[in-house]
Amino acid sequence: MRVLGVHRRSIIAATDQRGIEVIDQRALPHALSILMLRTAGDVARAIREMLVRGAPLIGVVAAYGLCFAVREDASDAGIERTYRTLLATRPTAVNLRWALDKMREALLAVPSAERFDTGWRCAQALCDDDVATNFAIGKHGLTLLRSLFDRKSGSRLNVLTHCNAGWIATVDWGTALAPIYLAHDSGMPIHVWVDETRPRNQGALTAWELGQHGVQHTVVVDSAGGHLMQHGLVDMCIVGADRVTARGDVCNKIGTYLKALAARDNGVPFYVALPYPTIDWTVEDGIGSIPIEERDPSEVLSVYGAVDHADPTGPVPPGLTAVDPAGPVPPAQLATPTLRWGSVRPYPAATRAANYAFDVTPAKLITGFITERGITPASREGLRSLYPERVRAP
Amino acid sequence: MRVLGVHRRSIIAATDQRGIEVIDQRALPHALSILMLRTAGDVARAIREMLVRGAPLIGVVAAYGLCFAVREDASDAGIERTYRTLLATRPTAVNLRWALDKMREALLAVPSAERFDTGWRCAQALCDDDVATNFAIGKHGLTLLRSLFDRKSGSRLNVLTHCNAGWIATVDWGTALAPIYLAHDSGMPIHVWVDETRPRNQGALTAWELGQHGVQHTVVVDSAGGHLMQHGLVDMCIVGADRVTARGDVCNKIGTYLKALAARDNGVPFYVALPYPTIDWTVEDGIGSIPIEERDPSEVLSVYGAVDHADPTGPVPPGLTAVDPAGPVPPAQLATPTLRWGSVRPYPAATRAANYAFDVTPAKLITGFITERGITPASREGLRSLYPERVRAP
Numbered sequence: 001m002r003v004l005g006v007h008r009r010s011i012i013a014a015t016d017q018r019g020i021e022v023i024d025q026r027a028l029p030h031a032l033s034i035l036m037l038r039t040a041g042d043v044a045r046a047i048r049e050m051l052v053r054g055a056p057l058i059g060v061v062a063a064y065g066l067c068f069a070v071r072e073d074a075s076d077a078g079i080e081r082t083y084r085t086l087l088a089t090r091p092t093a094v095n096l097r098w099a100l101d102k103m104r105e106a107l108l109a110v111p112s113a114e115r116f117d118t119g120w121r122c123a124q125a126l127c128d129d130d131v132a133t134n135f136a137i138g139k140h141g142l143t144l145l146r147s148l149f150d151r152k153s154g155s156r157l158n159v160l161t162h163c164n165a166g167w168i169a170t171v172d173w174g175t176a177l178a179p180i181y182l183a184h185d186s187g188m189p190i191h192v193w194v195d196e197t198r199p200r201n202q203g204a205l206t207a208w209e210l211g212q213h214g215v216q217h218t219v220v221v222d223s224a225g226g227h228l229m230q231h232g233l234v235d236m237c238i239v240g241a242d243r244v245t246a247r248g249d250v251c252n253k254i255g256t257y258l259k260a261l262a263a264r265d266n267g268v269p270f271y272v273a274l275p276y277p278t279i280d281w282t283v284e285d286g287i288g289s290i291p292i293e294e295r296d297p298s299e300v301l302s303v304y305g306a307v308d309h310a311d312p313t314g315p316v317p318p319g320l321t322a323v324d325p326a327g328p329v330p331p332a333q334l335a336t337p338t339l340r341w342g343s344v345r346p347y348p349a350a351t352r353a354a355n356y357a358f359d360v361t362p363a364k365l366i367t368g369f370i371t372e373r374g375i376t377p378a379s380r381e382g383l384r385s386l387y388p389e390r391v392r393a394p
Numbered sequence: 395m396r397v398l399g400v401h402r403r404s405i406i407a408a409t410d411q412r413g414i415e416v417i418d419q420r421a422l423p424h425a426l427s428i429l430m431l432r433t434a435g436d437v438a439r440a441i442r443e444m445l446v447r448g449a450p451l452i453g454v455v456a457a458y459g460l461c462f463a464v465r466e467d468a469s470d471a472g473i474e475r476t477y478r479t480l481l482a483t484r485p486t487a488v489n490l491r492w493a494l495d496k497m498r499e500a501l502l503a504v505p506s507a508e509r510f511d512t513g514w515r516c517a518q519a520l521c522d523d524d525v526a527t528n529f530a531i532g533k534h535g536l537t538l539l540r541s542l543f544d545r546k547s548g549s550r551l552n553v554l555t556h557c558n559a560g561w562i563a564t565v566d567w568g569t570a571l572a573p574i575y576l577a578h579d580s581g582m583p584i585h586v587w588v589d590e591t592r593p594r595n596q597g598a599l600t601a602w603e604l605g606q607h608g609v610q611h612t613v614v615v616d617s618a619g620g621h622l623m624q625h626g627l628v629d630m631c632i633v634g635a636d637r638v639t640a641r642g643d644v645c646n647k648i649g650t651y652l653k654a655l656a657a658r659d660n661g662v663p664f665y666v667a668l669p670y671p672t673i674d675w676t677v678e679d680g681i682g683s684i685p686i687e688e689r690d691p692s693e694v695l696s697v698y699g700a701v702d703h704a705d706p707t708g709p710v711p712p713g714l715t716a717v718d719p720a721g722p723v724p725p726a727q728l729a730t731p732t733l734r735w736g737s738v739r740p741y742p743a744a745t746r747a748a749n750y751a752f753d754v755t756p757a758k759l760i761t762g763f764i765t766e767r768g769i770t771p772a773s774r775e776g777l778r779s780l781y782p783e784r785v786r787a788p
Contacts (some may be wrong), residue, residue, distance in 0.1 A: 006441025029742040100428040196694065200590060201740040208742050219747040223616045229751035230651070230681050255617025257624070261655040287624050300590065300615055303697040305738030314769040344699030344738050346595040348423040348602050353613040359621035367478055 001167040001174075001181060002213050004034065010057055010168045011127055013064070017120055020064050024051045029208030029388060030306045037061070040082045047089040047096075050200070054169020055242045055278060059099030062086045063126050066103045067119035079104060092358050095242040099126055099276035110255050127171050133275040134173035136372035141179025141238065141273060142186070142374035143376065148235050148269075149188055156216075157183070158235050160193040160225055163253035164202040164223060165240025165273065166209040173239040175273040177209065179370065184215045192217040193228060193231040197253060199299040199355060222255050226262040237263050238370070241274045248363030248378035249286025255355055260365035272361075272378070273370040279383060279392055286360035293357040300353035307342040367374045395561040395568075395575060396607050399428060402560045404451060405521055408652040409516055413456050414761070417562060418445045423602030424700045431455070434463035434476045439628020441490075443481040449636045450524050450671060453493030456480045457520050461513030462498045470504040473498060486645060486687045486752050488637040492671035493520055521565050526568035527669040530766035535573025535632065535667060536580070538769065542663075543582055543630050550610075551577070552629050554619055555649035558596040558601040559634025559667065567666040569634040571603065573764065578609045587613040587622060591647060591747060593693040623660040631657050632764070635668045641755030642772035643680025648750055651663045654759035666755075666772070667764040674778060674783055680754035691747035701736040775777070 001005065012021040019038035024038035026049075035051065037043050043065030046052050052061050053155060064137035083104050106122040107115050149157050165176035173181065183190045192210055194217050195204040203219055210217040220228070228234050243251040246339055250256065250272050263270035283289045347353075366378035369386075376382035385392045395401065406415040413432035420443075421427035427443065431437050438457030439445075441452050463476035471506055473580055477498050482489060500516040501509045543551050559570035567575065577584045590597035597613055604611040614622065622628050637645040644650065646664050657664035677683045685725050741747075758770035763780075770776035778785050 029714060029740075029745075046443060070476050120670060165504065196592065196740075198590065198617060204740045206743070207745045211742055211744060217746075219694060219745055220750075221590060221616070223647075223652060223753075224748070224750055226651040226655070227648060227686065227750050229770075230754065245530055252585075253617075254615065256616060256619060257620040258652040258656060261620070264651060265655055292621065303699065303738055303740065305697065305740035307738055308738065309700075342701065342736075342738055344697055344701055344736055345592075346423075346598045346697065346699035348605055350597070350605060351423075351598075351601045352615055354618070356614075356618055359617075360624065 001172065001209065004212070008129070009170055011060060011064075011170045013124065018062070019068075019167050022046065022052050022061060025168060025205060026051055028168070029204050034284075038063070038068065039072075040065040040086065041258040043068065043219070044085055047086070053096040053202075053241070053274055054164065055093035056170040056175065056275060057168070058090060059095035059277060060123070060126050060171055062089070062096055063099045063103045063123040064108070065312065066100060067116065067123050070115045070119050071108060075117045076108060079107050083091075092242050094280040095275075095277045101222045108349070110300055126267065130171040131173065131277070133372040134170050134175060134178050137273050137275065137370055138173055138178030138182040139176055140372075140374050141271070141370045142182045144269075144271065144290075144370070145179055145183045145190070145236070149183075152235065155346070156189040156191050158191050158193060158233055158238045158260065160195070160228065160234045161206060162195040162222070162237075162239045162259055163254050164199045164209070168209060169204060169352075172209060174209075174318055175275060176238040177206070178273065179238065180215060181213060184213065187334065190215065193225070193234060194219045194261070195225065195255070196220070197255070198222055202253070203305070213304050222270045225259045229262050229268050231264040236267050237268060237270045239272055241278050242384075243283075243286075244272070244274055244279045244369070245283045245289070246281045246383065247284045247380045248281070248366065248369070248383060250361045250363070250366060251286055251292075251358050252361065254359050257337055257359045257361045261359045262364050263367075269367040270365065271367055271368050271370050275372055276387065279387070287362070290360060292316065295355045295357050297353035297355050300355050301347050301351060302343040302345050304343045325391050329368050367384055368389070395566065395603065396677070398606070403525070403566045405454060405458075405565055407518065407521070409454040411463075413454070416440065416446050416455060419447055419562060419599060420445055422562070431458070432462065433466075434459040434480065435695060437462065437730060438479055439485050441480070447596075448490040448558065449487035449634070450528070450569065450669060451562070452484060452673060453489035453523055454520050454565055455518070456483070456490055457493045457497045457517040460494060460501070461510065461517050464501060464509045464513050468509045473501050473509075484687065485685050486636050487675040488671075489671045496520065497581050508699055524565040525567065527766040528564050528569060528572050531569055531667050531669065531764055532567055532572030532576040532765075534768050535665070535764040536576045538630070538663075538665065538764070539573055539577045539582065539584070543577075546629065550583040550585050552585050552587060552627055553588070554598060554622065554628045554631045554653065556589040556616070556633045556650050556653055557591045558599040558603070560600055562599060562603060563634065568603075569669065570632040571600070572667065573632065574604075574609060578607065582607065587619070587628060588613045589616050589649070589653070590614070590620065591649070594614055595699075596647070614715060616649050616701045620656040623662050625654050627679050628662050629709070631662060633666055635666050635672050636752055637677075637680075637684055638666070638668055638673045638763070638777075639680045639683070640675045640777065641774045642674070642763070642777060643762065644760060644772070645680055645684045645686075645752050646755065646757045651753045651755045651759075654755045658759050663761040664759065665764050666760055666764050670781065673781070681756070684752075684754060686753070687751040689749045689751050691749050694747035694749050695741050695745060696737040696739045698737045710713050718782070784787040
């Protein structure tokens with residue numbers, strides 16, 4: 001999507017195959033900091049520390065990570081070891097396992113000497129596949145937005161989204177935001193309520209993305225959605241997903257469930273946008289079966305952001321390399337060098353916190369799924385009708 | 395309740411009747427900053443800028459404000475003018491109007507020369523009345539907690555609360571926290587899930603209060619409550635209220651409605667604790683009729699808290715006087731002089747936000763009310779059964 005007026009993908013593979021450029025999402029929205037990841041270790045760290053985040057994106061980045069590992073150790077055992085390391089970086093998103101499984105299968109099928117080239121081609125294909133998939137999600141979602149818009153006889157459409165399921169959470173287009181970008185590009189007046197999405201404030205990423213692309217939006221606290229829906233200020237909710245079970249339960253950023261409850265209570269359509277690798281066909285009961293990542297309480301107790309202008313202290317973590325982005329973006333425009341990052345702690349020093357990263361929204365609360373193959377009800381039958389090849393004998 | 399090991403009320407009237415000492419809640423939890431309010435202007439500012447907050451507290455503070463105004467102008471017109479100024483400081487809480495009505499009635503009933511003394515006595519009575527009322531709420535709420543605790547056969551009770559309805563939101567005891575304090579004091583093992591309550595993070599006040607009194611607690615983001623309830627980690631929700639309608643709809647801090655939805659979906663009892671001045675007998679439909687205060691978007695876009703130790707920059711706003719608190723609290727323990735306050739902005743500079751301060755929870759989602767007269771269903775009949783003197787002919 002557009003950044004500073006030019007098109008960019010969130011992953012750019014180096015033409016010499018020495019690494020991939022990714023956007024350090026922790027520096028957003030204050031600076032567009034581009035990092036080069038060259039090893040599986042770089043990749044594991046970038047995922048674990050959430051320099052890259054978003055279920056589709058971490059799958060593709062992990063695929064490149066497994067490819068890089070082959071350059072150092074192309075043995076079956078080496079591949080298996082790196083596979084396990086990368087898989088352990090985030091426990092909830094299922095796209096990660098899907099991408100790593102694809103890669104491992106492709107790598108083990110060829111002799112050691114061919115493994116790097118095969119891995120590189122496979123990772124590139126996963127990358128391009130993600131873009132095509134998300135564009136298709138956008139096209140299908142657009143039909144929903146258009147029919148809502150037609151019913152409003154021309155007045156502005158209001159969509160609420162939670163967390164960031166935009167283009168930077170994928171390779172391009174995003175999942176939940178893809179229909180919104182296409183609606184905006186088609187000239188439809190559309191406005192997005194952006195949940196701030198505590199504790200990591202991924203709403204700032206969504207606000208940044210939408211602002212860069214010129215889509216109208218307003219940030220609200222995570223508690224506000226119910227009030228907005230009670231007063232007719234939300235026409236539709238669209239969120240992404242980290243994992244969807246075979247019967248249609250949705251694991252997504254903590255707080256998604258509360259928005260789905262409010263949507264049902266107020267008759268607001270609640271859609272989940274997802275690509276097929278997000279479906280975990282091995283799990284039925286989302287609440288009972290999906291492990292919910294508990295992250296560091298400091299994410300709750302401290303809030304990170306721009307401080308008043310002061311010393312330029314960059315957010316690049318030690319050991320990773322900051323590079324000027326390639327391409328036509330003038331480097332001078334990429335950062336705000338007088339900006340300083342910092343955090344504040346609203347709590348007493350002794351306060352303890354718990355930091356559950358995701359929750360599960362039961363299928364019964366979801367109006368439908370928007371996938372690259374179309375729209376379907378959030379149910380076992382709905383998912384099977386779109387992916388008949390996955391139907392097994394009972 | 396206990397602060398630094400000694401008992402304190404949130405309002406202490408000066409014995410020379412020149413002013414009242416209040417706690418600057420914006421400095422909490424980082425420092426116990428005590429401010430002297432001497433004029434109606436001081437009081438209006440303290441309420442408007444949320445140095446004092448909490449529906450019961452602002453009612454009592456406003457009462458003193460009207461009393462101070464009488465010292466300068468004891469005429470009917472002067473009283474009326476100050477009444478209107480104070481009433482306009484916060485539009486949602488109904489206790490404010492209730493307390494000001496009580497005061498105005500008492501002042502206008504006596505000759506000008508007696509008005510200050512009458513006003514002072516009336517404000518003192520409102521202050522003491524608030525303490526007695528909240529203690530009674532605590533006693534009634536304790537019976538609910540005890541019966542839940544008995545059913546858990548001795549394992550720790552988990553209560554979730556939203557915002558701050560503790561002793562610093564009142565004169566003492568609090569509303570939602572009163573039963574919790576009494577349960578703790580009675581030796582019951584009780585743990586509180588504290589919603590951080592964006593955008594102003596009043597959860598920090600609740601965490602501070604509970605910590606000072608020794609009650610176990612854990613802060614969670616506002617989005618976490620649904621997940622906690624899905625997993626059986628919440629035995630009961632108790633919140634306060636800014637206004638309750640005659641049919642039992644509850645206006646309270648933004649996000650209360652979402653917690654009530656989750657409680658219903660998971661069979662968790664959801665109680666609202668309130669004193670009688672919170673009931674607005676003139677309003678039926680909370681969603682349609684209660685004006686929801688929209689506050690400055692900067693409260694959403696910036697987060698305020700303690701920065702790493704640096705220059706001691708006190709949070710006392712210009713024009714108000716910081717005083718050492720009276721009584722047995724050693725002044726040296728009251729502040730952390732090396733602490734600096736500041737804010738960070740997680741959003742792009744151009745981002746817009748909306749800041750709705752309250753929402754309305756329909757009566758149907760509420761298990762019951764805890765008032766100073768007992769427990770009652772959240773319905774017109776329930777409220778009338780407790781306050782039969784309010785029943786009018788249809």
